Amino acid sequence: MTRLIPMTTMALILGTAAQAETLRFGYAQNATPTVEAMQTFADLVSEKTDGAVTVQFFPDGQLGGEREMVEMVQGGALDMTKVSGGLLESFAPVYGVFPMPYLFDDQDHFYRVMDDAAIMDPIYQSTADLGFVGLTYYNSGARNFYTSRVPVQSVEDLAGLKIRVLQSPTAIRMTELLGATPVAMGQAEVYTSLQQGVLDGAENNEFALTIARHAEVAKHYSYDGHTRIPDILLIGTATMDRLSDEHRTAVAEAAAESTAFHKTVWDAAVEAAATEAAEQFDVQFYEPDLAPFREAVAPMYDELDATNAAVVEQIRAAGEA
DSSP: OOOOOOHHHHHHHHHHHHHOEEEEEEEOOOOHHHHHHHHHHHHHHHHHTTTSEEEEEEOTTTTOOHHHHHHHHHHTSOSEEEEETTGGGGTOGGGGGTTSTTOSSSHHHHHHHHTOHHHHHHHHHTTGGGTEEEEEEEOOOEEEEEESSSOOSSGGGGTTOEEEEOSOHHHHHHHHHTTOEEEEOOGGGHHHHHHHTSOSEEEEOTHHHHTSOGGGTOOEEEEEEEEEOOEEEEEEHHHHHHSOHHHHHHHHHHHHHHHHHHHHHHHHHHHHHHHHHHHHHOOEEEOOOSHHHHHHHTHHHHTOOHHHHHHHHHHHHHHHO
């Protein structure tokens, strides 16, 4: 016997199906805390929407490098991605403040700035006309130089070295002022380039040594701490537009809560990565005098345009609070 479904029930079922959304989320290779934070975001989105909105991941560079995935979000092939704030400078000049060397006093200063909506909301919205906006950030730690042959214990040690940097004009300028030759390339190419001598070194956090296995080909890591560049969680504006108000709120809340989770696991994971690099790969760690590094890159602040200079002032003021 066929059971007829009342029209009111059928309408409810069809309406629920029509509202179901799958957010396609691509990202490059990342440290475990950041992968866990993105999964936390996905879990929270599903929980807050009673399963009506879910996240489908395309991890570890399956869809290309970070630039390619930003462009896929722009074109609608992806709904979301997570990329370095340094890369975003080539999409919106205001992101160029983050690769500025020695911008933040320490991690606490970094968190105060990144959690300040008055500073960050205009930055997140600066790419709206390009088809995507920022939702939140994840800490990516302090970036330091690491090399295959010569340890960097002074600015002079960088002279002439070919160093991989982010695809960021500001990162390129900084490296030039420090006397090295910047080579902008995607993360996926770095290991082979170090192995073959195309590069003498790179700059990144400790996870590059372990997650990306760069410790196999680069045994010297110097804590010069030249930048703290946030990772930025992006979503397409077309994606936001097609979500209901309720679901947009859920996505925004899930993003903020995933950042809070990330903070709780980041520091211990960094320490564990450094220990692994030292004990399993014989990486040597150095702590150079930072004053000459700061002095060498100081001209970059005189070269800022008025807009970015104003943002730097806001950031510096937050450090004095």
